[in-house]
Amino acid sequence: AQKITQTQPGMFVQEKEAVTLDCTYDTSDQSYGLFWYKQPSSGEMIFLIYQGSYDEQNATEGRYSLNFQKARKSANLVISASQLGDSAMYFCAMRRGGSGYSTLTFGKGTMLLVSP
Amino acid sequence: NAGVTQTPKFQVLKTGQSMTLQCAQDMNHNSMYWYRQDPGMGLRLIYYSASEGTTDKGEVPNGYNVSRLNKREFSLRLESAAPSQTSVYFCASSEIGRNTEAFFGQGTRLTVV
Numbered sequence: 001a002q003k004i005t006q007t008q009p010g011m012f013v014q015e016k017e018a019v020t021l022d023c024t025y026d027t028s029d030q031s032y033g034l035f036w037y038k039q040p041s042s043g044e045m046i047f048l049i050y051q052g053s054y055d056e057q058n059a060t061e062g063r064y065s066l067n068f069q070k071a072r073k074s075a076n077l078v079i080s081a082s083q084l085g086d087s088a089m090y091f092c093a094m095r096r097g098g099s100g101y102s103t104l105t106f107g108k109g110t111m112l113l114v115s116p
Numbered sequence: 117n118a119g120v121t122q123t124p125k126f127q128v129l130k131t132g133q134s135m136t137l138q139c140a141q142d143m144n145h146n147s148m149y150w151y152r153q154d155p156g157m158g159l160r161l162i163y164y165s166a167s168e169g170t171t172d173k174g175e176v177p178n179g180y181n182v183s184r185l186n187k188r189e190f191s192l193r194l195e196s197a198a199p200s201q202t203s204v205y206f207c208a209s210s211e212i213g214r215n216t217e218a219f220f221g222q223g224t225r226l227t228v229v
Contacts, residue, residue: 004158035217045159045206045220052215091158101147101166102210102218103174106158 004107023092122221139207148190
């Protein structure tokens with residue numbers, strides 16, 4: 001069975017600082033995908049970044065980067081230069097390899113609050 | 117750019133009532149999904165449809181049925197609602213592929229009293 005663990009229920013960061021949101025996963029699959037989604041207070045789910053298990057380089061999307069450490073089974077999200085609009089719930093999710101379907105297993109999330 | 121559209125956005129049901137949550141996507145995606153989100157939890161997969169004409173159970177299918185009406189539409193039915201089904205329901209769609217992300221609807225907040 002797959003499992004995603006996000007150990008930080010809440011994180012606080014000051015505007016313009018960098019922040020790392022932790023995610024560890026458990027799977028016996030060799031091929032899998034890791035995703036991060038943002039859920040602002042309005043409730044929608046916004047895709048941020050993707051990392052495939054066979055991707056050699058860490059994924060980056062603008063201010064977001066994914067620190068992928070395969071041996072440690074971790075996929076931490078790094079947000080550089082935090083903005084007030086980054087205040088939201090962040091979810092790490094994993095997709096089983098092979099199928100290509102987005103049948104995702106989610107962690108419980110981390111609430112990020114960015115202060116001025 | 118509608119993306120994934122869910123109706124209704126809010127609903128209150130009495131225990132034992134039935135209802136259908138509607139979902140439509142305009143991105144020509146093959147796969148569609150229903151998730152539920154409970155307080156303090158991440159999303160959990162209820163059912164999914166890998167392609168038109170197929171449906172499969174996810175992690176928490178009990179008490180639900182689904183219909184893939186066509187490529188665009190995927191509905192979720194609660195035959196006899198229970199308070200444990202109070203939740204926020206998200207529909208999503210995606211293309212089939214290794215690095216394709218799921219696009220989510222705005223969610224339906226359902227309360228069963």
